[in-house]
Amino acid sequence: xxxxxxxxxxxxxxxxxxxxxxxxxxxxxxxxxxxxxxxxxxxxxxxxxxxxxxxxxxxxxxxxxxxxxxxxxxxxxxxxxxxxxxxxxxxxxxxxxxxxxxxxxxxxxxxxxxxxxxxxxxxxxxxxxxxxxxxxxxxxxxxxxxxxxxxxxxxxxxxxxxxxxxxxxxxxxxxxxxxxxxxxxxxxxxxxxxxxxxxxxxxxxxxxxxxxxxxxxxxxxxxxxxxxxxxxxxxxxxxxxxxxxxxxxxxxxxxxxxxxxxxxxxxxxxxxxxxxxxxxxxxxxxxxxxxxxxxxxxxxxxxxxxxxxxxxxxxxxxxxxxxxxxxxxxxxxxxxxxxxxxxxxxxxxxxxxxxxxxxxxxxxxxxxxxxxxxxxxxxxxxxxxxxxxxxxxxxxxxxxxxxxxxxxxxxxxxxxx
Amino acid sequence: xxxxxxxxxxxxxxxxxxxxxxxxxxxxxxxxxxxxxxxxxxxxxxxxxxxxxxxxxxxxxxxxxxxxxxxxxxxxxxxxxxxxxxxxxxxxxxxxxxxxxxxxxxxxxxxxxxxxxxxxxxxxxxxxxxxxxxxxxxxxxxxxxxxxxxxxxxxxxxxxxxxxxxxxxxxxxxxxxxxxxxxxxxxxxxxxxxxxxxxxxxxxxxxxxxxxxxxxxxxxxxxxxxxxxxxxxxxxxxxxxxxxxxxxxxxxxxxxxxxxxxxxxxxxxxxxxxxxxxxxxxxxxxxxxxxxxxxxxxxxxxxxxxxxxxxxxxxxxxxxxxxxxxxxxxxxxxxxxxxxxxxxxxxxxxxxxxxxxxxxxxxxxxxxxxxxxxxxxxxxxxxxxxxxxxxxxxxxxxxxxxxxxxxxxxxxxxxxx
Numbered sequence: 140x141x142x143x144x145x146x147x148x149x150x151x152x153x154x155x156x157x158x159x160x161x162x163x164x165x166x167x168x169x170x171x172x173x174x175x176x177x178x179x180x181x182x183x184x185x186x187x188x189x190x191x192x193x194x195x196x197x198x199x200x201x202x203x204x205x206x207x208x209x210x211x212x213x214x215x216x217x218x219x220x221x222x223x224x225x226x227x228x229x230x231x232x233x234x235x236x237x238x239x240x241x242x243x244x245x246x247x248x249x250x251x252x253x254x255x256x257x258x259x260x261x262x263x264x265x266x267x268x269x270x271x272x273x274x275x276x277x278x279x280x281x282x283x284x285x286x287x288x289x290x291x292x293x294x295x296x297x298x299x300x301x302x303x304x305x306x307x308x309x310x311x312x313x314x315x316x317x318x319x320x321x322x323x324x325x326x327x328x329x330x331x332x333x334x335x336x337x338x339x340x341x342x343x344x345x346x347x348x349x350x351x352x353x354x355x356x357x358x359x360x361x362x363x364x365x366x367x368x369x370x371x372x373x374x375x376x377x378x379x380x381x382x383x384x385x386x387x388x389x390x391x392x393x394x395x396x397x398x399x400x401x402x403x404x405x406x407x408x409x410x411x412x413x414x415x416x417x418x419x420x421x422x423x424x425x426x427x428x429x430x431x432x433x434x435x436x437x438x439x440x441x442x443x444x445x446x447x448x449x450x451x452x453x454x455x456x457x458x459x460x461x462x463x464x465x466x467x468x469x470x471x472x473x474x475x476x477x478x479x480x481x482x483x484x485x486x487x488x489x490x491x492x493x494x495x496x497x498x499x500x501x502x503x504x505x506x507x508x509x510x511x512x513x514x515x516x517x518x519x520x521x522x523x524x525x526x527x528x529x530x531x532x533x534x535x536x537x538x539x540x541x542x543x544x545x546x547x548x549x550x551x552x553x554x555x556x
Numbered sequence: 557x558x559x560x561x562x563x564x565x566x567x568x569x570x571x572x573x574x575x576x577x578x579x580x581x582x583x584x585x586x587x588x589x590x591x592x593x594x595x596x597x598x599x600x601x602x603x604x605x606x607x608x609x610x611x612x613x614x615x616x617x618x619x620x621x622x623x624x625x626x627x628x629x630x631x632x633x634x635x636x637x638x639x640x641x642x643x644x645x646x647x648x649x650x651x652x653x654x655x656x657x658x659x660x661x662x663x664x665x666x667x668x669x670x671x672x673x674x675x676x677x678x679x680x681x682x683x684x685x686x687x688x689x690x691x692x693x694x695x696x697x698x699x700x701x702x703x704x705x706x707x708x709x710x711x712x713x714x715x716x717x718x719x720x721x722x723x724x725x726x727x728x729x730x731x732x733x734x735x736x737x738x739x740x741x742x743x744x745x746x747x748x749x750x751x752x753x754x755x756x757x758x759x760x761x762x763x764x765x766x767x768x769x770x771x772x773x774x775x776x777x778x779x780x781x782x783x784x785x786x787x788x789x790x791x792x793x794x795x796x797x798x799x800x801x802x803x804x805x806x807x808x809x810x811x812x813x814x815x816x817x818x819x820x821x822x823x824x825x826x827x828x829x830x831x832x833x834x835x836x837x838x839x840x841x842x843x844x845x846x847x848x849x850x851x852x853x854x855x856x857x858x859x860x861x862x863x864x865x866x867x868x869x870x871x872x873x874x875x876x877x878x879x880x881x882x883x884x885x886x887x888x889x890x891x892x893x894x895x896x897x898x899x900x901x902x903x904x905x906x907x908x909x910x911x912x913x914x915x916x917x918x919x920x921x922x923x924x925x926x927x928x929x930x931x932x933x934x935x936x937x938x939x940x941x942x943x944x945x946x947x948x949x950x951x952x953x954x955x956x957x958x959x960x961x962x963x964x965x966x967x968x969x970x971x972x973x
Contacts, residue, residue, distance in 0.1 A: 154772070155826055158740070160684045160706075166833040190636055198630035206623035213615035217815035219607055252669050252817075255840040263705075267577045285837045288680075289577075323575070355571075398634035400669075400843040409572055416583040420702045421838065423672040426817040429843055 161268075165287045171280065171512045174497060178506035184538030186525040187506040189333065189481050191393050192456075195448045200440060201396075208428075208435050220427035222419040224250025224403070228434040232403050235437070236389065239365055240375030243382070243405050249414050250425045254363060254390040254402030258282055260417045261359060261386060261404070262289040265323040271315050273325040275303050277484070277513030277522070279333045279361065282326055286515075292320065293515035300475060302339030303327055305346040312354055324357040324386070330365040330373045331480025334513045334524035338478050341374040348381050363390040363402075366446050368479035369454040383407050391433055393481075394446050399429040453481065453528055456535055460527040463536045467543035469550060474525075481528040484510075486521065487546065488555050493523040499545045505538040578685075582704045588697065588929045591914060595923035601955030603942040604923040606750065606898050608810050609873075612865045617857060618813075622849050629848065637844035639836040641667025641820070645851040649820050652854070653806065656782050657792030660799070660822050666831050667842045671780060671807040671819030675699055677834045678776060678803060679706040681827070682740040688732050690742040692720050694901070694930030694939070696750045696778065699743055703932075709737065710932035717892060719756030720744055722763040729771055741774040741803070747790045748781040748897025751930045751941035755895050758791040765794055769801050780807040780819075783863050785896035786871040800824050808850055810898075811863050816846040870898065870945055873952055877944040880953045884960035886967060891942075898945040901927075903938065904963065905972050910940040916962045922955040 171187070178185040208216050223229070229245035236243055251257040258281070266272070268290035274282065276295030286293050294315055297307040308325070315322055325347070329339040339347075351358045360377045378387040390402035406414055418425075436442065460483055464474055474485040487493065493509040500506060510522030527535050550556075588604070595602040625633050640646070646662035653660055668674040675698070683689065685707035691699065693712030703710050711732055714724040725742070732739055742764070746756035756764075768775045777794045795804040807819035823831055835842075853859065874894055881891055881900070891902040904910065910926040917923060927939030944952050967973075 158682070158772075158774075159830070160680065160682050160687075162684075163681045163830055166681065166830045166837075168829065168833060169836075193631055193634055196630070196634065198626055201630060201634065202623045202626035205626060206619045209615055209619035209622060213613070213618060214610055215815075217610055217613065217618065217813035219809075219814045252839045252843075256838060259838045263577065264580045264583065265575070265577050267579075270577075281837075281840060284833075288834065288837045355575075357575075392636075396634035396845075397636045398632075398843060398845040400839065400841070400845075412585065413576070413580055413583045416585065416701075417705065419586075420583075420698075420705045421673060421676045422669045422817065423698060424817070426669075426815060426843065426846055428815040428817075428849075429846060432845075 162288055162290055165290060169280065169284060169512070171508050174506060174508065177501055182504055183501065184505045184530055184534045184541065186527065186530070186535070186538050186542070187508050188529065189526050190529045191397060191449070192452055192529050193396060195452045196396060196445070201436070204435050204440070205432050208431055212431065216428045216431045218427060220424045220430065222424045223415045224248065224425055225427060225430045225434065228430045231434055231437045232389065236376070236387070236405065239362070239373060240379030241387070241405070242379070247405055247408055247411055249404045249406065249411065249418060250430060251402045251404060251418065252422055252425055253392060253397070253400045254361065254388040254404070255281055255285070256418070256421070257388045257402055257404035258285050258361070260414050260421065261324070262286060262291070263417050264410070264413045266291045269320070271320045271322045273308070273311055273322060273356070275327050275332065275335070277334050277510065277519055278326065279328060280512045282361070283513070283515050291323070295514060295516065295518070298335060298337065300337055302329065302332060302337045302343060303347060305343060305350060308347060308350055312350070312356070322356050324359050325351055326359045326361065328361045329377060330362055331367065331477050331482070333364070333480070334482050334508070335484040336475040336477030336480060336482040338373070344374060344377045345380060348377055348384070352381065352384050358385045359388065360385055361388045363393050364480035366394055367450050367453060369450055369457065370478060373479065378405060386410065394449065395433060395436065395442070399433055401425065401429050401433050450479070456527040456532055459532040459535050460525060460539060463539035467540045469543070469547055471556070472546070481526050483525045483527065485523050485525060487523070488550070489521045490553055490555055491521045491546065491549055493520060496545055496549060499549070500542055503541040503545050505541040507542065579705060579707055582707060586697065586701060586929070588925055591923060591925065594918055599921055600918065601922045601947055601951045601958065603944065603947070603952070603955050603959070604925050605946065606943050607946045608814060608866070609869055609946050610813060612869045613813060613862070618853070621852050621857070625848055625852050633845045633848045635844060637841045637847065639841045640832045641665065641842055642844060642847045642851065645847045648851055648854045649806065653793070653804070653822065656779070656790060657796030658804070658822070659796070664822055664825055664828055666821045666823065666828065666835060667847060668819045668821060668835065669839055669842055670809060670814070670817045671778065671805040671821070672698055672702070673835070673838070674805045674819055674821035675702050677831050677838065678741070678821070679703060679708070680834050681830045683708045686737070688737045688739045690725070690728055690739060690773070692744050692749065692752070694751050694927065694936055695743065696745060697929045699778070700930070700932050708740070712931060712933065712935070715752060715754065717754055719746065719749060719754045719760060720764060722760055722767060725764060725767055729767070729773070739773050741776050742768055743776045743778065745778045746794060747779055748784065748894050748899070750897070751899050751925070752901040753892040753894030753897060753899040755790070761791060761794050762797060765798050765801070769798065775802045776805065777802050778805045780810050781897035783811055784867050784870060786867055786874065787895060790896065795822060803827065811866065812850060812853065812859070816850055818842065818846050818850050867896070873944040873949055876949040876952050877942060877956060880956035884957045886960070886964055888973070889963070898943050900942045900944065902940050902942060904940070905967070906938045907970055907972055908938050908963065908966060910937060913962055913966060916966070917959055920958040920962050922958040924959065
């Protein structure tokens, strides 16, 4: 870098805070950002991040897919595209969603820069400051961050080993409305939830849909892991039962690869135009190149087999993780038993502060995400999330063993049995 | 599409408007959206869209760049990446900006999904409802749309054939402040402006920078066309003179290809963290795949020569467009003479309504964008934008000839001489 000047740190310009928008006060670094930087060091076993394991992806095949795409159709692939997303990919997305019982029209699909952008757009069209969003307790850290930027008030709804509890949802709605607040939507991840790893059974899906339809609350169904069930297919998507009140979010990040940044929203017709306009204002259009790369892959390659390979790879890792937890973890810890996806949620005795344990875990060469990251309200300090998706099985075992040592030491120091 | 159901149009759910956020009222279809759909028909000469002409891009080379990227580095290219953007690409971006006199540190660069996303993020951190954004008159339609979604009040500042007029800027600032409104930033396109095609000279750049620094108004310098000057290099970027008060937006859409959706913002250090957090909330991270495709291209290919080929291609088209305007257009029309970029701004007698002429132009097989699209306040009805970037020179001549016929007919009917 010949042109790299010396940097003079000058601090914030005079009155800068006053020059920001009100919402900027909510843009603070996530507590797990610095953790991920440390966790990516090679000597650390990272059970922290949710990076898909791409070792199962045949790179020669992907390389020839993108090469052929540009040779055959470069003038389209490298040009601006439609704000709503490429029509051919939107058709293929409908075919993929049919695997989970969804009957959808490509006109109601909006392709986004990963499903994170869909979350952003939905927040944009719905959330005024202080509006309430209902979310599972715990919930996906990236969704919480987005809701916070739109100045929503997040209300957590209790879960158990079978996901969101319908009665808890009824109570949360009643209490929120009694407090005079507007509820904009329920956000949930029914399949192999992030971070809890639990699966919402079909009956609960129906019950939750009934509640939300009756209460006029949109359901935002986030489903990145639905095709990654280990032993049997996931129950039908909630959107399969209700096309008018469910906003469905999908992603290729876990079924193909996240580096393309292609996700989508399938929305009730009444919302489509606003979402497309919001997306055009946000990014003009999604990348034709990455959309068509995925489209070519879906058209020409055995993508169902590829998803099965991914699921198999993750199942092996889930098995090792659960075996290692059984073998090494203290008896007064409990954890979920995921039937798919990437994550296990561990609950320790309430005296243990999993944030405070992070540095000790790093010294022991293992990283995880403390439970508080998945709550908007500071709860979760004696929980943690383990991701088994990325490391090798041997490393997972090693990491869980190391972490159990850290936890047992802490319990001993605190005389917890 | 086996799974495509019949669609039942049910209209908006009960009270839907009340369920949207306040800002959603500003999400309306752009007046030029339907125009672009018509303009893309093959029989129409489109002088409407700003699609780069990719005929100068060697597709075999691009195909092998992306193939090699996945073969050599697929595990990184197809994985999640940094929210701020890939460090190697951020270094190369600094090298490219050095061509316009900018000395920058890669730490201050944020890679975005096209520079449209940078516009969105800047709006997000700065704009509260009713805050004022100063923009050129006329200005880029996509920026106006974004400012509208953030509920800004857009105040246009007069331009002449040399771009924004510094005295008009002084007056606009004084009048806006006298009305008790907060000004958040000045947005401008100094090089070959969209839609006016004009170039802001170096002395005006300095004067405008001085005004804005003194008045504590950030300058958002949008520069997609800066390297596409036809006869001599553009003046130094405004950011080259002021690293503390200028937010610079760049893009590879016009120098390489828009289908990658890679742009960037170079920001004062004081803004970087908020912008990165806003971007992570919006898209998690930009695509590693498209970033590394561009990075490989910049590292291994003669990209300066490629930009020179693009400039040559556009210069030929600019020449034909100006010759055709001289030859065919009525004497009481005036137009700008772009020294680079994609656009010519045509001003007709004020009795002519260029919106009303669109259907007649389409019948005559030519499309343009009416001037009102580039104003937030309904002004511009007797102006229009011509894009010469995409059609062949023969088609440009044909289109301008056809359009002149439509305009002359209208003038005759209205007895305008």
